[in-house]
Structure formats: C-alpha cells, structure tokens
Amino acid sequence: MKQKKSVWDHADTALKLWILAMLLCIVSKFFEGTPVQWLLILSGVVIAVAAVVYRFQKVRCPHCASHMTAAKGKPKRCPDCGGKLL
Numbered sequence: 001m002k003q004k005k006s007v008w009d010h011a012d013t014a015l016k017l018w019i020l021a022m023l024l025c026i027v028s029k030f031f032e033g034t035p036v037q038w039l040l041i042l043s044g045v046v047i048a049v050a051a052v053v054y055r056f057q058k059v060r061c062p063h064c065a066s067h068m069t070a071a072k073g074k075p076k077r078c079p080d081c082g083g084k085l086l
C-alpha cells in the first residue's frame with residue numbers, strides 16, 4: 001500500500017530542488033565565458049522557480065489549505081485549524 005506523502009515530505013522535496021538549483025549556479029562558475037555557463041544558470045533558475053511553485057502548491061494544510069512553514073520546526077498539527085498534518 002502506498003503511503004500518502006505528508007506536507008513535510010513535500011517541503012523536503014522542494015528544499016532538495018532548491019539546493020539542486022543553487023548547485024547548478026555554483027557549478028556554472030567553472031564554465032565561465034562558455035555557453036554551458038548560461039545553460040546551467042538557466043536550468044538553475046527554472047528549477048528554483050519550480051521549487052518555489054511546488055512548495056507553494058503542496059506545502060499547505062490538507063484541511064484548511066493554509067500555507068505551512070517549517071520555521072518553527074515541523075508541527076504535527078496545523079497551527080491555524082488544528083488539523084492533523086499527515
């Protein structure tokens with residue numbers, strides 16, 4: 001049986017995408033002055049935007065659709081409606 005991804009699994013995925021985007025931008029420095037540099041930066045920007053959009057759409061309360069942040073840890077219940085975050 002496939003377990004449903006939790007809000008925080010989605011947050012982790014978005015974070016990994018974000019890190020990948022940053023890595024692409026860092027690696028692009030090694031290709032300075034070549035078209036590869038711009039290709040890497042462009043991919044980095046696209047992935048960064050995708051990470052933000054993904055987080056915005058997926059990391060929200062399944063009960064009240066309020067947006068979640070992990071700034072104060074990863075609460076098990078929604079701070080807005082008290083619903084379980086599974």
Ligand SMILES: [Zn+2]
Binds near residue numbers: 078079082
């Ligand atoms: Zn809620």
